[in-house]
Amino acid sequence: MEEKRVVITGLGAVTPIGNDVKTMWDNVVEGNSGIDYLTRLNTEDFPAHVAAEVKDFDPSHYIDKKDVRKMDLFTQYAVVASKMAVEDANLTIDEKNADRVGVWIGSGIGGMQTYEDQMRKFINKGYKRVSPFFVPMMIPDMAAGQVSIQLGAKGINSCTVTACASGANSIGDAFKAVQRGDADYMITGGTEAPITNMAFAGFSSMKALTFNEDPKTASRPFDQNRDGFVMGEGAGIMVIETLESALERGATIYGEIVGYGSTGDAYHITAPAEDGEGAARAMKQAIEDANLSPNEIDYINAHGTSTELNDKYETQAIKAVLGEHAQHVAISSTKSITGHLLGAAGGVESVIAAKTIADSTIPPTMNYETPDPECDLDYVPNEARRQDVNVVMSNSLGFGGHNVALIFKKYDK
Template identity: 70%
Template sequence: MNRRVVVTGMGAVTPLGQDVATTWDRLIAGESGIDSVTRVNADEFPAKVAGEIQDFDPKDYMDKKEARKMDRFTQFAVAAAKMAVKDADLDITEEIAPRVGVWIGSGIGGMETYETQFRTGMEKGWRRVSPFFVPMMIPDMASGQVSIQLGAKGINSCTVTACATSTNSIGDAFKAIQRGDNDVIISGGAEAPIVNISFAGFSSAKALSTNPDPKTASRPFDADRDGFVMGEGAGILVLESLESAQERGAKIYAEVVGYGATSDAYHLTAVEPGGDGAVRSMNQALDDADMQPEDVNYINAHGTSTQLNDPNETEAVKTAFGENAYNIPVSSTKSSIGHLLGASGGVEAIFSIKSIADSILPPTINYDTPDESCDLDYVPNEARKQNVDVALSNSLGFGGHNATIIFKKYQDE
């Protein structure tokens, strides 16, 4: 069995907005959701800015008592998943529940819960640690809670591949539907990493931008980039077999057609020079989609705004696409929302799908000073109206994880 898979619903919680429409409109307008960090004391860290979710109230999406049993990243996942299911007009009845799965990942899971409960144990004694500590902290609980909240009884899985998490989750869910395991899978990623311990860890690794200006700190592919800006949020899709979507008359945003997943087998945190793993991931996705490089109209880059990632990803695109790489617009939406770690691929999948649906390319903002090692068309500073039939999204993660997903404009063939 090799079924066609389509996207019928989308939900998002991002630094630009707490729904897809607001997030997308602000992104296309060239706005930034990055601001001075408030969830940690900026005086204690070299990094001063972050992409935080402002005024998020979990009670808008779930019972107050249930929300207290969830880490912030899980609350984001539940909110975005409920939005996506509502958007898909999907009624998960007892009849279809066993064929509806959930595949949502998180790069580092419940860091706020970990930090809070560790402090409680140290200050008040270990007997005071919450009995919900472990089920609130573990990364799979976003998927678990979404399954419980929505009554989805199919596959319930969690991919953890650092910053490639969401793209691997969506790709793995795509394959599960394609081969007939489930008819619908709610998939993507969620992250809430802006707490002292993770902020300190990335600061010690010198990975975060120390630019104190919130509006220019995240500047992918720009010569003056100096690190990524940490963000938080969730991006969730409803993936569905074409037969299921047609049977219930669902609207279809796009078709999922290709998936690639590879490993660098090179270094714990550094990108392999030349990006061979990313090249193979993109080539694998193209082969899976039965497409040629010239078929791709837009690439949503991993584009972290770090010294190592951006030129290596640029080189990887040039290797995978040859001379045609110079004809393909490549943008990094992390310039507007920061790096959502394991949630990045979910949100960027939504941006890729919206580029197809709305025929517009999101910009790479803060692109002021060209870098000779980054010489592609990065859609600088302003969105661009352009027809998009095929969009490719890349995600790369610590540990050498590379993931690529390809979306195509849906056609009833």
């Protein structure tokens, strides 16, 4: 069976640095951080005091108010970003194509705020006060479910839950669905709204978050003084479709998805495998799937969490896969600007990868001040770089040993 070419025709985003793709991208290029002091929670309850919160979000422009009340925030982010992406793709979903339009949106945690709110009601007032919408608001697949309902997409409908790799896995799985002919269009990406008391407490307790008090320098991927990640929230969604349908519609093509690698560490529930062995296999798989050589990678949007082990082992993995070319490839972590959006990270970073190709601009790694001898590659420090970019690899790694690499390529007829 002939594999179909898959292209990106629509982008949508809700992020700490902008609630639309243009604003987000302008801030990425300028290095304007969305990280600030935590306002959503009582900071006195936690040792970490900074976060990357979505600001000025108003779902009512895209969702009826009565429907908003039945959606957790992570679902609202997904629906809004999805409607933006479909609008950007100029895609009409109707009875002619609805059963060929699928949705695949990942979330690592799902409706954490809904869970906490309803648990409080149960403890204080008993089961009768728990909302009948509790379960369908909380479960991670409801972002994909609600996007399908809101847009009338009747094709394959799914959600990949692989912690911080959820968004990337979902895009890879959606890519394969289109490539093998299971759908003509997919609305895909990741979404997360984890800035809640229990989620913040859990990540604080495991000492995964930075305790740096300065929002401007808190997220510092690959820098020797990094000490943990900054929790963020939001959604990144793209519309992907067959090249045939895109050309037939006269759609704008941001780029092409050409490779997907997904592996497991079989090592530890939170720590990455030593030397980045699992991440290296995912990258190698993606390059082979794309039918490219390692030397053809122009830019890597790294997972780059600003944690000690991730940044060191991801660097080692890049060296293992790219060999000598690792010294010449541009690498950056946009988490230095957006914070770490957990299950939404791969979705937002894939949107950034598409914009990198379309705009010939490589985003910077902000706050890179003190080089780490174990992280000694070109991390595009502190300033965006104008450069023609033909091939981008985007890495996402998650608790449980999940490793994902996606490869995007400039569209060439």
